[in-house]
Amino acid sequence: MLRTMITSTNTMSQLQQQLDTIGNNLSNSATTGYKARDVKFHELLYQQFNNDKLDRAPRQSPTGIRYGVGAVLGQAQMNWKQGTLQPTGRELDFAFSEPKQYFNILMPDEANGTKTVYTRQGAFYMSPMENGQLMLVNGEGYPVADSEGAPIVLEENASKFTISDGGNLTVSYPNGTTTQTQLAVSVLQKPQFMENLSAAYLGLPTNLAELGVTEQDILTNLQGADRAEIAMQNGTLEASNVNMSKEFTELISTQRSYQFNARAVTMADQMLGLINGIR
Amino acid sequence: MASGMIAQQRRTELLTNNMANANTPGYKADQSVIRSFPDMLMSRLGNAQIPTDDPLQLKTMNHIGAINAGVYMQETLPLFTQGQINETELTTDVALIDGNVPTNPATGKPGAFLFRLENQGQGESYTRNGNFTLDGQGFLVNPQGLYVLSDEGTRIQLQNDDFSIVADGRILVDDIEVNRIGISFAENPQALMKEDNGLFRTADETNLPSAYTTPEATFSMQQGFLEGSNVDSARTMTDMLTAYRAFEANQKVLQAYDRSMEKAVNEIGRV
Numbered sequence: 001m002l003r004t005m006i007t008s009t010n011t012m013s014q015l016q017q018q019l020d021t022i023g024n025n026l027s028n029s030a031t032t033g034y035k036a037r038d039v040k041f042h043e044l045l046y047q048q049f050n051n052d053k054l055d056r057a058p059r060q061s062p063t064g065i066r067y068g069v070g071a072v073l074g075q076a077q078m079n080w081k082q083g084t085l086q087p088t089g090r091e092l093d094f095a096f097s098e099p100k101q102y103f104n105i106l107m108p109d110e111a112n113g114t115k116t117v118y119t120r121q122g123a124f125y126m127s128p129m130e131n132g133q134l135m136l137v138n139g140e141g142y143p144v145a146d147s148e149g150a151p152i153v154l155e156e157n158a159s160k161f162t163i164s165d166g167g168n169l170t171v172s173y174p175n176g177t178t179t180q181t182q183l184a185v186s187v188l189q190k191p192q193f194m195e196n197l198s199a200a201y202l203g204l205p206t207n208l209a210e211l212g213v214t215e216q217d218i219l220t221n222l223q224g225a226d227r228a229e230i231a232m233q234n235g236t237l238e239a240s241n242v243n244m245s246k247e248f249t250e251l252i253s254t255q256r257s258y259q260f261n262a263r264a265v266t267m268a269d270q271m272l273g274l275i276n277g278i279r
Numbered sequence: 280m281a282s283g284m285i286a287q288q289r290r291t292e293l294l295t296n297n298m299a300n301a302n303t304p305g306y307k308a309d310q311s312v313i314r315s316f317p318d319m320l321m322s323r324l325g326n327a328q329i330p331t332d333d334p335l336q337l338k339t340m341n342h343i344g345a346i347n348a349g350v351y352m353q354e355t356l357p358l359f360t361q362g363q364i365n366e367t368e369l370t371t372d373v374a375l376i377d378g379n380v381p382t383n384p385a386t387g388k389p390g391a392f393l394f395r396l397e398n399q400g401q402g403e404s405y406t407r408n409g410n411f412t413l414d415g416q417g418f419l420v421n422p423q424g425l426y427v428l429s430d431e432g433t434r435i436q437l438q439n440d441d442f443s444i445v446a447d448g449r450i451l452v453d454d455i456e457v458n459r460i461g462i463s464f465a466e467n468p469q470a471l472m473k474e475d476n477g478l479f480r481t482a483d484e485t486n487l488p489s490a491y492t493t494p495e496a497t498f499s500m501q502q503g504f505l506e507g508s509n510v511d512s513a514r515t516m517t518d519m520l521t522a523y524r525a526f527e528a529n530q531k532v533l534q535a536y537d538r539s540m541e542k543a544v545n546e547i548g549r550v
Contacts, residue, residue, distance in 0.1 A: 002288065002291075004291050004295045007296050007299055008299065040304055040410045041300065041302050041303040042475075043303055046473055057314060059312075059353060059354050060354065060356060061354050061356055061469050061470060061472075065289075065355045067292060067296055067309065068475065069296065071299045071300045074476070075410070075422040077369055077412065079368050079369060100439075189439040190417075192413065192440075246366075253302065257302055260301070260512060260516065264295045264298060264519070267523055271291065271526055274527055274530045278533055279534075
């Protein structure tokens with residue numbers, strides 16, 4: 001059987017996955033806090049053929065001929081660079097102006113109540129609770145955690161929200177009183193280790209032991225004096241860092257590569273036809 | 280003829296692999312060398328008589344000429360020209376850019392600069408693919424987890440991916456030099472064995488010398504960029520078509536032989 005066909009089909013399935021990644025980036029180009037994913041190709045296995053062991057002809061390379069069997073996706077990486085800040089004027093929209101800093105969201109988990117997930121999407125809302133109090137939640141209704149890891153509960157009629165250095169949320173009430181809450185902020189030292197839960201959320205990988213890393217290696221929860229690093233502001237949202245022109249260029253070249261490989265299959269088919277046509 | 284078909288088939292296989300890797304960073308296109316089998320010399324053996332009283336029989340051998348026994352693919356040689364540089368914005372991506380590449384006086388061909396990788400206890404491997412990442416312990420590794428080596432041949436450990444690489448290969452963290460990316464120089468890159476994932480290794484497993492100490496060698500590094508594949512798609516497609524037609528031509532000649540044989544067997548031999 002012609003290896004041409006195998007080489008092409010190996011590569012085509014991988015190119016399809018690259019198209020999926022590009023499609024995902026493009027569809028999330030307007031998702032706030034989204035970080036673009038990037039995939040890179042690598043060469044598949046090389047095989048050596050020693051068809052000329054007795055060949056004494058002068059040559060430049062070591063004995064045998066080596067050829068590969070196509071390309072495979074090597075790794076998908078997240079581009080953690082800062083997205084542009086878009087002013088919205090809404091007091092409950094928060095954005096980080098430093099990369100790698102993340103909000104903690106308490107996501108309901110079937111197994112043990114809640115689990116902490118990480119996001120840069122800072123469009124928060126006040127959600128009324130049964131006892132008349134308000135809870136700070138994100139767009140999907142999941143509570144935003146404070147630095148102790150607990151949901152942020154505020155009194156009814158909270159009216160004005162300001163964020164000060166160090167991620168301190170000051171809430172003012174009409175009667176002139178204020179309360180202070182520290183929003184939980186984690187710095188993802190190694191964002192490539194995080195598991196992508198959705199376009200907005202990152203979670204800790206479930207196979208930490210297998211990867212040989214601990215939670216402390218990957219992220220740091222900013223506490224105490226470290227909170228001075230936090231660069232947060234409200235009234236703005238962080239746009240996604242998807243570069244549309246780059247994604248479209250990659251889309252076109254990937255699509256063309258797919259076409260080239262499909263053409264190689266056709267040619268291999270015609271060659272097999274020629275072999276059949278010898279007699 | 281069949282050998283010609285096999286050689287052209289191998290060529291299309293090789294070209295398909297080049298085409299498949301047209302988007303692989305740091306990929307070096309393979310080139311094929313097709314060579315004819317050593318010619319066979321035909322001779323006629325005969326007798327010659329010397330007309331003497333007692334006739335003398337002498338054995339003679341007259342050369343008729345050479346006969347060709349077909350072709351085969353002798354070598355696959357990677358082409359070490361610079362690929363284009365693409366921006367990726369990732370700090371763990373490094374493009375290696377050739378400056379002045381010293382030529383090998385023996386072959387007259389230029390050498391090649393390569394990144395050094397530690398190959399799981401089997402000495403060093405080399406690559407042009409600068410798509411690296413950090414592992415759990417903070418070591419700079421390639422996607423298969425092979426450690427990227429520094430100029431001193433040690434692994435490179437970093438706190439996080441907030442570092443910068445300057446053009447001369449020094450890695451800076453907060454403007455303080457912590458390490459330097461190891462670059463090797465292959466004087467005769469054709470002698471390297473190509474392996475999967477863009478790795479090259481020496482046939483005798485000796486390590487290549489550092490490029491920093493090679494005289495007259497200049498190169499630079501660019502962080503946040505990757506060197507693309509040096510496959511020329513248009514050329515590869517043209518070569519594919521040429522190989523395809525050569526395959527077809529060989530098939531046609533094979534068919535023609537078959538027809539002559541048919542005549543010889545079925546028509547001449549008919550009683």
